[in-house]
Amino acid sequence: MKSESRLIDLAIRYGFLVLLAGLVVLFSVVAPGFAGAYSAVFIFQSVAITGILALGVTCTLVVGGFDLSIGSVATSSLMLSAYAMVVLEMSAVTAVILCLVMGAVVGLVNGILIVRFKVPDLLATLGMMFLLIGLQRIPTEGRSIATGMTLPGGGTAEGTFSPGFLQLGRHRFDLFIENLLPAPVVVFLVVALAIWVFLELTKHGRLMYAIGSNERAAGLAGANVNRYKIAAYMISGVTASIGGILLAARLGRGDIASGNNLLLDSVAAALIGFAVLGAAKPNAFGTAIGALFVGVLLQGLTMMNAPYYTQDFVKGAVLVIALMFTFALSERKKSGGH
């Protein structure tokens, strides 16, 4: 009896990681070319941008909030960086700083709307999402940005994406094999590590978890609830703008896009993360694994020539199973307390 329940505990704790390993083995056998360093790298690359966004959304989930605007913050930062370099002919450094500031400001406004004006988080960030989708199109009258484009006021845009900026999305670091590790993957890993350290190992991170589980208690215990909440949205905004910068560097142009798919994919990754290691709460490690899990599945299926509509189905299935893990677990914890 007791060994059985321990087995279930083990399954809940390590089930997802075992499933991930199993998938990798399965695809290595069935899909030609799946096993190998290059595949591993582009799976990481395919999830790097959504992963970075997912880490931001994790921070807002930790304080019991939610950020629907991350997808549009990312595409706004994509457009802003392109606009800064191609139309305003600014340097790469200025463009990156502008984007990060934009992300922080959007996060700040989100936070203030939620904390000071008491707008529910979903509604405040939904409003911000629409605002940004529209705003990013105003300067170019809805056109994508590329060198040589005709400007609304007549004349052509003469600036270019600086090579240094493009390297942010395209440079490859040597790791055992030459030119292996793409820069966005490195950024993803660094952001993941930073957010993990912040949430798990610092006082601030633990206070944010406390706010998420019981805001009033945390407040009575002396935590500055409002300030931490605003900070969470600012982290979310900045990480989303980092994602947008990497996207711009990979595409090499300012593509108009709503970013809704980015939003949905990254929220899915963060929610799948709840189930990893049986955490049953938002956590940075789980989010990174969740993003990777979706990436492995999608890239493996693509290699096996699975049609595109299976991809959404698979994403949905993974999410549902992960949520099952999470909620079954929290139920067990509750009944175990009796």
Place this chain on the structure above:
Amino acid sequence: MTLSRRALLALTTGAIFAGGAASAQDMPAPFDNPDDVEIALVRYLSTGDFFQAYLGGVEAQAEALGVNLRVLDSRQDAALQSDMVDQAIALGVDGIIIQHGLTESMQAAAQRAVDAGIPVVAFDVDVENEAIPQIEQSDYMLGSLALEQAIADNGDAFRAAYVYVPGIAPLDRRDVAWQDVREANPGIEEVAQFGTLDNPIANSVANQARSVLQANPDITVVFAPYDEFAKGVKIAVDESGMSDQIDIYSADVSTADISAMREPGSAWVATVATNPAVVGEVSVRTLAMMLAGEEPGESVVVPPTLITQDFLNENDISNMDELAAMMPQFAHSDVSVPDWMPLPPRN
């Protein structure tokens, strides 16, 4: 006061005419009094370079005619688009252009407009109505011209990857070309098919294409009949260092596409496109012919043009304006041009 306003009106009207080739007196009714003519453009799709350029063409031709243009934009809301046709009828416009949309939702609305005696033309949406001419950019020809070039470059036997998402009307029509070409050339082998419309499309397609190239390293041709697809494939080809081995053939063109095609060593060797601005002009001209009581025919096809990387490089073309200048057949179309028709200024 009234007098001065009328004088002002005459002045502005005169200014508009100065741009056009013909003056109002030479044009048939109702264009002898173009200020009283109002046409409506009812749009389903509006976001993106193609649709922006299309609108530009519609505006330019409307201005050349001197007519008033009212733009109703449903932003991909099928029900709203149908309501907007009714709104246009209620406003008493003289003609309606339906731009994209769904057959199911637009058919009845288009019929109501016809019943109200309003001439209607439809661009890229089949409203199943004999009284309504179809403006088409011939997606089939877009596909087949690109594939002819692929065969000219690579012979009639190669291993190809194909990017396709079913259920999108223009892509479905381009798909017919691909199926026909494969049937006629059994040496062409489709080793992989992929595609997605997840936003940003180029990024999502790049991720897929990476996997496909890894799984099938012997691919030499990628047929990506939509420029966002081609952009994504090019990113993946560059990232996997296979630019020398792979040729990408696509459809559509934009300034950004031109710079991608002209990057040193770019795998994107050819695209086939119709100028969306020209399609916009043709839409208005066709409607104007109907207003003047002429018969434009049941289907008005704007033929596409093949644009190769070599051509772009030889003529040092870096944006759409330069492309139009070097390629007159791309810049203008003689479709729907009766003698009296004033054309937008051409440079």
